[in-house]
Amino acid sequence: MIEAKGLRKYFGAHRAVEDVSFVARDGQITGLLGPNGAGKTTTLRMLYTLVRPDAGEILIDGRNAQLEPLTVRRSLGALPDARGLYKRLSARENIEYFAALHGLSRQEARSRSDALIDTLSMQDIASRRTEGFSQGERVKTAIARALVHDPRNVLLDEPTNGLDVTSTRNLREFLRALRASGRCVLLSTHLMQEVAALCDRIVIIAQGSVVADGSADELRASSGEKHLEDAFVKLIGAAAMGGDS
């Protein structure tokens, strides 16, 4: 479970995140929805302890991320926006490198990689060097290495960016399987269809603050709009006006 309480992060004069609070529960897929530049990536970076919040608190499975970053990272698997691979290593070697960094033994690393290669249907690319991989192959490898330690909490920054229809579909299937196994899945996206198709709970961020939080039905009800997209536009529009005044 991931709990964000009153997160704030400024980079100099730039107010990346103003006030973000929400809870992402186990066995659910939570979507962080917002337009470009709303603060989604910075929020995720704070959650996976890459940057320190200026204010607020992060609890991962009840543990404070600022106080125990290394412990918290063990229970987190994160797919950042940057998903560069080592091109002179094979896909499997890329995955096993991260397994070693997580302190997994050789056998554990091998069996976990095998399982992920199987689940993500990467058998045909596993022993190929990653140079020249397609976008879909690259994302699969990046996800496999992020989840090689079998974390309870999974964070993904715009996971379907640049993927074709088939890859997107497979990825959604994979995320649903994670949910079914009781994992806490949190993903950020600027795509309506993504949250509509996938998420149990939607947190809408605009201009660094949470403007709405609930299931798709709740959001439609609270905004008085029939379609989720209209609800989204209305909610972030209200935030923009609020920010201007």
Add this chain to the structure above:
Amino acid sequence: MSPVLAVYIKECKESLRDKRVLINSLLLGPLIGPLLFLLMMHLVVGRELEKAEQPMQVVVIGAERAPELLDALRQQGVQALPPIADAKLAVREQRIDLALRILPDFGAAWRAGRPAQVELIYDSSRREAQGDAVRLRVLLENYSRRNGALRLLARGLSPTIATPLVIATLDTATAQARGALLFAMLPYMLMLTIFIGGLWLAIDSTAGERERHSLEPLLINPVPRDRIVLGKMLATASFSLASLVLGLSAFLMVSRYMPTAELGSSLALGPQFFALALPMLLPMVLLIAITQIFIAAFARSVREAQTYLGLAQLVPLIPSIALSVLPVKAQLWMYAVPLLGQQLAIMRWLRAESVAAVPVALSTSSTLLAAILMFLFTRRVYDSERQAIAD
């Protein structure tokens, strides 16, 4: 597996698959020193030898006024060239190196027993002209002294009257020491070998990692940043060390073909030098590796890192140049200065002299201390948020 080892193995594995790294670390790095050196030696030595053996060619103006002088010079290997119009201008324009002008009243003055004048025209700012000018001057002075003695004898006086002082020179430079002057650049060549050996790995594992967007995923792992830096540093140092060992071996091989014997000097560039220099340079390998990583960590791209490190590799030149320009006597404190200490010790070993244990220990510990400080700085850079998210 410890994370340091994991990072180390991965960096080494990836680098061994990179042609660029292999060419730099295992071919260019080790060979550039010895080859440059061999070339330099042959150029310098070859030219000196050529000069000494060849008959000296001198443009002589007014040769007919002093036939006896010309005969004497010819016997000493001076070849008189026909006169040219404006000798001074010709020297200035570097058309000729050296001209000897015999003044019109030379014959009259000589016969009257007055000092007869000759002019030596050369450009003292040109190195190659200077050797010949000095040689010709000595020949002329000898001729003058010999004739002066003859004149004294003719008047019934002892020639020793005109020689109140005799200067005897005793050159204490041993054969090795003379050769070592030529070898003043060798320590720098070794530093360069270390530098080039780890260069690509240092760049690729820092600026390259950022440029390929793999730094952020790496830093999310539950590994303290100093372990990551340590792994990268040890991998860089391993390639530098490989380059150094190969480079020293290449020097050993090449030293057989160095024309030092022709100069009457020899250099202690044997297996013993190898055994002394390698441990002396080990702390330097670590210091250079961590410095390269530190510098490259500031660069946003591989290209930028190359630029910075290209400039940085000129730094070891400073003690080399300083020591060859200012022949200072080695003080103990100098051994405590990284780069300078290694330079001094290596130059002594090349002259087959020994270095006491204290200076060696001082150099080793100060260089290790510098490497540790550098490591702490680098850890700070990697701990900063800017480092992790700058893209």
